[in-house]
Amino acid sequence: xLPAHFTPVPLEKAYRLLNHGPTVIVSARHAGQSNAMSAAxxxxxxxxxxxxxxxxxxxxxxxxxxxxxxxxxxxxPTVPQAAMxxxxxxxxAVTEPEKLAKHGVPMFETPGLDLPLVxxxxxxxxxxxxxxxxxQQTYDLFIGEVIAAWADxxxxxxxxxxxxxxxxxxxxxxYVAGGQFFAIGDGVAV
Amino acid sequence: xLPAHFTPVPLEKAYRLLNHGPTVIVSARHAGQSNAMSAAxxxxxxxxxxxxxxxxxxxxxxxxxxxxxxxxxxxxPTVPQAAMxxxxxxxxAVTEPEKLAKHGVPMFETPGLDLPLVxxxxxxxxxxxxxxxxxQQTYDLFIGEVIAAWADxxxxxxxxxxxxxxxxxxxxxxYVAGGQFFAIGDGVAV
Numbered sequence: 001x002l003p004a005h006f007t008p009v010p011l012e013k014a015y016r017l018l019n020h021g022p023t024v025i026v027s028a029r030h031a032g033q034s035n036a037m038s039a040a041x042x043x044x045x046x047x048x049x050x051x052x053x054x055x056x057x058x059x060x061x062x063x064x065x066x067x068x069x070x071x072x073x074x075x076x077p078t079v080p081q082a083a084m085x086x087x088x089x090x091x092x093a094v095t096e097p098e099k100l101a102k103h104g105v106p107m108f109e110t111p112g113l114d115l116p117l118v119x120x121x122x123x124x125x126x127x128x129x130x131x132x133x134x135x136q137q138t139y140d141l142f143i144g145e146v147i148a149a150w151a152d153x154x155x156x157x158x159x160x161x162x163x164x165x166x167x168x169x170x171x172x173x174x175y176v177a178g179g180q181f182f183a184i185g186d187g188v189a190v
Numbered sequence: 191x192l193p194a195h196f197t198p199v200p201l202e203k204a205y206r207l208l209n210h211g212p213t214v215i216v217s218a219r220h221a222g223q224s225n226a227m228s229a230a231x232x233x234x235x236x237x238x239x240x241x242x243x244x245x246x247x248x249x250x251x252x253x254x255x256x257x258x259x260x261x262x263x264x265x266x267p268t269v270p271q272a273a274m275x276x277x278x279x280x281x282x283a284v285t286e287p288e289k290l291a292k293h294g295v296p297m298f299e300t301p302g303l304d305l306p307l308v309x310x311x312x313x314x315x316x317x318x319x320x321x322x323x324x325x326q327q328t329y330d331l332f333i334g335e336v337i338a339a340w341a342d343x344x345x346x347x348x349x350x351x352x353x354x355x356x357x358x359x360x361x362x363x364x365y366v367a368g369g370q371f372f373a374i375g376d377g378v379a380v
Contacts (some may be wrong), residue, residue: 019364019365021211021212021364038212040234043229052269053331055235069356160368161372174210174211176208177209178207180380181378182210182377182378183375183378184364184372187363188272188373189272190276190369190371
């Protein structure tokens with residue numbers, strides 16, 4: 001079942017979902033195996049078509065699924081998901097095959113897409129891998145083209161984040177280190 | 191003259207300056223020409239040695255200075271600098287040669303480094319370009335190795351951001367679009 005408030009974001013606005021620098025959860029599936037991991041190093045790369053970068057360590061199971069399937073999702077966890085986000089960024093499915101269940105990660109499916117997504121997030125970007133073997137091997141750097149995007153319409157609508165008026169539990173997380181996050185704060189008028 | 195509170199950050203902690211996804215100002219100098227521009231698309235890439243990515247459009251003067259000198263700085267503007275940050279991200283030195291003066295950008299120099307830095311920021315990372323012609327040409331994507339870093343010790347010390355206890359005007363800016371920023375918010379306990 002789709003989460004409530006799960007609303008498409010036009011592709012030309014998709015870069016705005018990452019512009020403010022949130023921590024993401026990367027999810028992928030190949031041959032029936034699903035996984036998800038947290039990543040602080042994801043960034044917008046282009047407007048149209050929208051592209052993203054994300055750094056995926058060679059030790060991770062998610063990276064192998066991305067390389068095999070050519071598809072991944074970035075989603076933006078929210079304040080109540082801080083402990084879960086640390087948990088699936090620390091544990092590896094290589095040594096903890098049941099890590100998603102252990103950390104209670106609420107997965108869901110979208111029609112027509114063979115990719116697991118995480119409920120409770122503020123936004124979701126589905127990306128097709130643009131293979132760049134030199135970047136992947138030398139820098140663990142992956143490039144994807146965004147082919148679909150959604151957001152929780154309570155917090156992102158009409159192409160803008162509405163953190164100031166949305167429920168506080170929809171604020172995105174911004175990781176530093178050692179289990180320390182900051183939530184995104186208030187709007188700054190220019 | 192160096193800004194007050196300008197304090198070195200150990201290189202192994204430098205990635206933490208970018209982990210929470212702040213908007214940056216990119217500065218560079220070549221053959222006596224200095225420039226600075228805002229960029230929302232900068233990201234940590236590695237821990238040790240610390241590396242970063244930043245997207246620099248082909249139309250910008252700053253990119254030409256980075257390509258010619260092989261050196262650039264990323265610095266993190268703060269809430270009172272929001273209008274300046276939009277100004278130097280919108281105007282180009284190609285058409286507005288005096289854009290830094292127009293927007294009142296407070297530049298300073300550090301001993302032994304031929305690179306202009308911007309005062310009033312929360313942190314500074316000096317980076318040596320790692321030439322990757324394919325990335326630069328195809329994606330406008332630049333990779334740098336961080337060779338020196340500093341922070342305002344009131345807001346980053348002992349390897350951690352202290353936004354909750356620092357003066358509010360030292361919060362970093364996180365850009366969305368159309369002159370809309372969010373300040374980084376409060377810490378989230380895990």
